[in-house]
Amino acid sequence: MKKENYRQVGSMPSKTSASALESAFRMLTQRDHTRKELAVKLRQKGFDHTTIERALARCRELGYLDDAKTAAMIAGHLAERGYGPLRVRQTLGQKGLDDDLIEQALARCGDEEAQVLSARCLLEKKASRLNREADPWKRRQKAYRFLAGRGFVSGVINRAISDV
Template sequence: MQSAFRILARRDHTTGELALKLRRKGYDRKAVDGALERCRDLGYLDDARTARTMADHLVTRGYGPLRIRQVLVQKGLEETLVEQVMAECQSEDDQVRAAQKVLGKKTSRLHRESDPWKRRQIAYRFLSARGFPSAVVNRVIDDI
């Protein structure tokens, strides 16, 4: 329990992350399961809260829904929880505004390129890599 408390004191973790960290420390399955259950009972371990927090953090860092979904799945969250968080995350208009904002930080790089076609390609690759869907990316780069 002490190890679990120390891990959770640093930041929120998903159940899967905490279980993995405790197993790596050498605790057996029974001890890990008991610690996870106790942390849930005390309210220290809540996958739904952690998923929302992670999604909000990634949105503020300028990531799109595809990247956010990928991160949440990699953290070992259940698919139904991921879908629920993604439904709450952002509308398409919010995604367009977020993509415009993050692309605005790349304006100096874009303006150095004189060829409009290459400029669009740079913007498309950048926004796609940040996890924005192609419909949102196309709406944003049409304004360039």
């Protein structure tokens, strides 16, 4: 006796708004996401544009999705870890935030004086490595490259390495 095939046409489970919202909630419980990041992840899960927009709108309504708060949090975290404004700007741009939100978040990096202090603290932690270089000019170049790689602007770097 033949088994009947119960497979229906289009038997793929439908991607509903409820499941999109549930996926969005699950992602947002793990960490804060920007609107763009969340949209990309939902798209990768197979949700259509309309469903994604509805889920994002609901997350914003509930206060779970806030790009300004996320930008400020990321900028603050990076600044605390010793990254300069150029690196913070790059990271926030990669997360799909617009320029206005990025500029607001850059205030978390502090003014130039705070950045110089942060850069000097980084150099103090790196002092034993830097002091291995006998040539003062090369030591200064290494310090400059290190701070530039961390995202500090040249004016801040020059002030920070003035005594290296």
